[in-house]
Amino acid sequence: MxxxxxxxxxxxxxxxxxxxxxxxxxxxxxxxxxxxxxxxxxxxxxxxxxxxxxxxxxxxxxxxxxxxxxxxxxxxxxxxxxxxxxxxxxxxxxxxxxxxxxxxxxxxxxxxxxxxxxxxxxxxxxxxxxxxxxxxxxxxxxxxxxxxxxxxxxxxxxxxxxxxxxxxxxxxxxxxxxxxxxxxxxxxxxxxxxxxxxxxxxxxxxxQAGDSVHPFTEPDEISKTIAGHILEFLAHERKKGRLPSGLPYQSGVGNVANAVLTAMARNPLQEPISLFTEVIQEAVFELIQSDKLLGASGTALTCSAKARKYFLANAFALKRKFVLRPQEVSNHPEVIRRLGVIAMNTAIECDIFGNVNSSHICGSSVMNGIGGSADFSRNCLLGFFMTPSTAKNGTISAIVPLVSHLDHSDHETDIFVTEQGLADLRGLDPVARAHRIIDACSHPDYRQQLNDYLNYSVKSAKGKHIPIALDRAFNMHLRFLSDGSMKE
Amino acid sequence: MxxxxxxxxxxxxxxxxxxxxxxxxxxxxxxxxxxxxxxxxxxxxxxxxxxxxxxxxxxxxxxxxxxxxxxxxxxxxxxxxxxxxxxxxxxxxxxxxxxxxxxxxxxxxxxxxxxxxxxxxxxxxxxxxxxxxxxxxxxxxxxxxxxxxxxxxxxxxxxxxxxxxxxxxxxxxxxxxxxxxxxxxxxxxxxxxxxxxxxxxxxxxxxQAGDSVHPFTEPDEISKTIAGHILEFLAHERKKGRLPSGLPYQSGVGNVANAVLTAMARNPLQEPISLFTEVIQEAVFELIQSDKLLGASGTALTCSAKARKYFLANAFALKRKFVLRPQEVSNHPEVIRRLGVIAMNTAIECDIFGNVNSSHICGSSVMNGIGGSADFSRNCLLGFFMTPSTAKNGTISAIVPLVSHLDHSDHETDIFVTEQGLADLRGLDPVARAHRIIDACSHPDYRQQLNDYLNYSVKSAKGKHIPIALDRAFNMHLRFLSDGSMKE
CATH class of the missing domain: 3.40.1080.10 (Glutaconate Coenzyme A-transferase)
Structure with missing residues (x-):
């Protein structure tokens, strides 16, 4: 027909x-x-x-x-x-x-x-x-x-x-x-x-038409820096005995997530890894070519025209390393928790208390959606949220006093990473979290502004457990909406 | 020693x-x-x-x-x-x-x-x-x-x-x-x-000291009304074929949750139920006495002095109906999702888009904590969040433009219930959710104010997917903090 x-x-x-x-x-x-x-x-x-x-x-x-x-x-x-x-x-x-x-x-x-x-x-x-x-x-x-x-x-x-x-x-x-x-x-x-x-x-x-997948692009410097922070932290955790080997990785969609896999592929010291993820992305082929992929489970295999050619030419061998499952299984809390997945997902913004917005610009305009990020962040053994510390030529800070939309609450954001650095939030109380995120992850152009807010909110908030200043929490967003920049 | x-x-x-x-x-x-x-x-x-x-x-x-x-x-x-x-x-x-x-x-x-x-x-x-x-x-x-x-x-x-x-x-x-x-x-x-x-x-x-558990108190009228809405909805869903029988219930701590179990115990038409919950509370004994409990799994059994006496006198028979598990199991996503738990948890406030605050008054003062509410709401087959529509003699509305603290995002709040009514939010887009929550759940004293906010935010928000007005989102909370009432 x-x-x-x-x-x-x-x-x-x-x-x-x-x-x-x-x-x-x-x-x-x-x-x-x-x-x-x-x-x-x-x-x-x-x-x-x-x-x-x-x-x-x-x-x-x-x-x-x-x-x-x-x-x-x-x-x-x-x-x-x-x-x-x-x-x-x-x-x-x-x-x-x-x-x-x-x-x-x-x-x-x-x-x-x-x-x-x-x-x-x-x-x-x-x-x-x-x-x-x-x-x-x-x-x-x-x-x-x-x-x-x-x-x-x-x-x-x-x-x-x-x-x-x-x-x-x-x-x-x-x-x-x-x-x-x-x-x-x-x-x-x-x-x-x-x-x-x-x-x-x-x-x-x-x-007879292929999927319209954009060709893989080389990670930029910021993504490479973020990937570097993550790999350094993983090595540190392993050394401390807090990270058994053999845990599979989940990698969200996007440049930064791709950069982590690419960095693993190009690191001669990297042990072979396995992936339990949503989307088996093109960066996986580089892991295979460098003999660093044990196996990958996902619900989708995205191939640009170039990657598709490679896959079709090597399908027989590659298929033994891949499983595609219904997303009810690839993203199931039961399996993710059992396997002890290490999750890496991209954030749009993160607030000083560790809440993450994955989906909505200024709280109202949807970008893509929450996707599977919460399926993984909520059930992983160790979870990273990552983003460049600024966007739009520095006019937007990814670290804000309060996320304008909340997809992941502070209860499930273990580690936050920008190119500025990495904040390990596990076990920290809210005020300690705020200091660590501002110090480690925020861009220097916004650090003073964020510290000023925190000082004000610690003084003014009725409760000191999560000192939030409801009268100023969205000032950075409002400034961006009116002036085109979050900068003071 | x-x-x-x-x-x-x-x-x-x-x-x-x-x-x-x-x-x-x-x-x-x-x-x-x-x-x-x-x-x-x-x-x-x-x-x-x-x-x-x-x-x-x-x-x-x-x-x-x-x-x-x-x-x-x-x-x-x-x-x-x-x-x-x-x-x-x-x-x-x-x-x-x-x-x-x-x-x-x-x-x-x-x-x-x-x-x-x-x-x-x-x-x-x-x-x-x-x-x-x-x-x-x-x-x-x-x-x-x-x-x-x-x-x-x-x-x-x-x-x-x-x-x-x-x-x-x-x-x-x-x-x-x-x-x-x-x-x-x-x-x-x-x-x-x-x-x-x-x-x-x-x-x-x-x-030789017993747990200091407060005696069970009779549900008040508001709790009974909320319980009535929930039982009516469950019957409706069952009639529509959307709710298989035999699903266990989880019931959060507190008066409203107790009221639901009590209402079940006293309803002659209620089939016997089972509980897969955190805390086996005193209301369970009434279910047992009315032959309506198949079994209860929890991580704790709370007994006031009176209930303890009853338990000790009947321990041999009662124990066959109870299992106490580590909270890693009672609250495990794997088991909760497998069993298809019907979850009922108490909210402090809910916003018009369906986000729920379970823990922090005005965003800053912790009440108790998130507890296991998210373990259940995120993995249940059907989840209720419930609260009286107002607090503190009507000076606080439990329905607000934006929660001052977010524990459960709109992605995992299926049904919201106050004594005013019940809002089934499943599958609704954000604006439809807002209308349904305001119409069904908000107290009449606050309905106009909430509709005014929604009209303003739909007009003013840059993105219309989740029309949030960052400049007015916390006005009700700020008014309460300054004037002692959220009322205009």
Missing amino acids: SAEEAAELIRHDEILGVSGFTLAGYPKAVPTALAKRAERLHAQGKPFQVSLFSGASTGDECDGALARANAIRYRAPYQSNKDLRSAINQGKIFYTDAHLGIMGRWIRSGALPHPTTAIIEATEVSDDGKIRLSTSCGNSMEFLQMADRIIVELNSLYGDALAGIHDCYLPDMPPHARPIPVSHVLDRVGTDFVQVDPEKIVAIVHT | SAEEAAELIRHDEILGVSGFTLAGYPKAVPTALAKRAERLHAQGKPFQVSLFSGASTGDECDGALARANAIRYRAPYQSNKDLRSAINQGKIFYTDAHLGIMGRWIRSGALPHPTTAIIEATEVSDDGKIRLSTSCGNSMEFLQMADRIIVELNSLYGDALAGIHDCYLPDMPPHARPIPVSHVLDRVGTDFVQVDPEKIVAIVHT
């Missing part, structure tokens, strides 16, 4: 569940055709909008095309597309930002309505309903199980290179749930395909 | 790990003697302070006596004592508020230093180091394992009434951890005693 014909099957006001996690394995042809159809209908004065559930962000062919066509009413649980983000921040699209590890469970339990149509990228479909997914698992299993109808985008680009990489297993639903039997990064506990009722498959659309 | 002699064994600057969880099973004689010793030393101009780790709060004989004696330098992870709280809020005692489910893991991993001396209330100690705990497990296993020295308060009050109630099992530490094999509320997976190295026991002090 053509993508256009498949798009005709979708009705106004449906809930679509699409495959895809952070630009890996999302449907391309049908959403693009659906966007065109929405535009035609809108031109005729007819309403056409859908709710869009996914694993995480999808590519411009899906989120971007549908947002520009004004075809999305509601979106969950994550996005990173420029045009979609802009529409959300203009209040034109309703968006629920959710922990990525819990979205599938919400749908299975009925806390959220189930998708009526699932649109899933696959590499193989059998007559009896066995579907092999492509470069991500995401929430595809849940959508395939729960949806009334299934549209498959059958992508021939990968041949059988991805066959066997998936571990399709969903945790039991309560009250009769058993332990998730994953105790090691590469444990396989499910099937390598998803079994669906073949009667539900209403369309198979043939495609 | 006398309590005074045992107290002499403790040196200035030690870290003490004491048994006890929410006024259950804490040491009484030695801390009281230690407080007296500290006062004597202080009178001689000598320094004497300790760091105090516990399961959760302890009784006045421990937290209160030591705080009044100025004998505590640092306290973690929870407290509820008037004098201790006051000293913390005056900045005289350093206090780290922590998730109760993770404290033991922090100590075992070395993220926090280990206690040098453990002071543990027990009901039995054998020559070869088998210790039976008393009315709580808390972090006692971890402290007994990790401490250099052990002081036992051997309490004869309970006889052998508590023997067999404990399930002493700690999760493996990474990287070689296995699943926690608890799949049902009453599953027993450990021993009913803690094995310690008998060489570490430096003192056994005989005692």
